[in-house]
Amino acid sequence: DARVTQTPRDKVTEMGQEVTMRCQPILGHNTVFWYRQTMMQGLELLAYFRNRAPLDDSGMPKDRFSAEMPDATLATLKIQPSEPRDSAVYFCASGDLVGLTGELFFGEGSRLTVL
Amino acid sequence: GESVGLHLPTLSVQEGDNSIINCAYSNSASDYFIWYKQESGKGPQFIIDIRSNMDKRQGQRVTVLLNKTVKHLSLQIAATQPGDSAVYFCAETGGQNFVFGPGTRLSVLP
Numbered sequence: 526d527a528r529v530t531q532t533p534r535d536k537v538t539e540m541g542q543e544v545t546m547r548c549q550p551i552l553g554h555n556t557v558f559w560y561r562q563t564m565m566q567g568l569e570l571l572a573y574f575r576n577r578a579p580l581d582d583s584g585m586p587k588d589r590f591s592a593e594m595p596d597a598t599l600a601t602l603k604i605q606p607s608e609p610r611d612s613a614v615y616f617c618a619s620g621d622l623v624g625l626t627g628e629l630f631f632g633e634g635s636r637l638t639v640l
Numbered sequence: 641g642e643s644v645g646l647h648l649p650t651l652s653v654q655e656g657d658n659s660i661i662n663c664a665y666s667n668s669a670s671d672y673f674i675w676y677k678q679e680s681g682k683g684p685q686f687i688i689d690i691r692s693n694m695d696k697r698q699g700q701r702v703t704v705l706l707n708k709t710v711k712h713l714s715l716q717i718a719a720t721q722p723g724d725s726a727v728y729f730c731a732e733t734g735g736q737n738f739v740f741g742p743g744t745r746l747s748v749l750p
Contacts, residue, residue, distance in 0.1 A: 567741075567742050568684070568729065570738065570739070616684070624735055625736075625737065625738060626689075626733075628674075628686040629686065629738070631683030633683050634682075634683055
């Protein structure tokens with residue numbers, strides 16, 4: 526079965542360190558999302574791409590977060606420097622969407638703990 | 641791998657009963673709505689969607705109802721099973737991005 530793959534599944538790091546999370550979307554999907562999930566805020570959109578071009582990253586703290594799609598098989602989310610408040614589960618999702626209509630397929634998430 | 645809120649609204653139902661999960665959405669311009677199910681330690685999984693030109697859509701054991709007048713969405717699960725225990729999220733979009741609701745935890749009692 527085709528699925529969205531995220532690495533790492535779990536990451537513990539110290540404040541100030543750089544963190545990179547990776548996502549392999551489902552082949553052929555035209556839209557890729559990054560979401561963050563916390564107990565307090567729920568699921569928050571960080572950024573999304575259409576055909577590898579960034580369409581919206583307004584939910585992302587620009588001073589420390591960056592999201593890229595170097596190719597169709599890889600999306601990355603980088604945090605530099607990381608802070609304890611970045612601790613969360615980060616989800617990547619992909620879909621073959623028309624506009625923003627269609628099913629999103631989520632990965633199993635990357636749980637980040639910043640000490 | 642729990643990753644959802646500790647203070648979510650919780651709905652407890654007996655196995656075999658029907659469940660109704662409600663969602664109030666905020667954007668009157670939203671024209672597409674989706675229900676997702678999230679099991680512990682996993683990512684959200686698509687259940688069913690509905691466009692704003694409809695007020696009801698049925699799937700296998702699930703029905704989504706949309707009331708645009710009061711901006712309300714509901715998910716009905718027929719004959720609830722233990723495997724339905726999860727957190728359920730509604731999501732809306734008006735074309736800018738997907739906005740997820742806070743979620744409701746469904747607990748199925750034996």
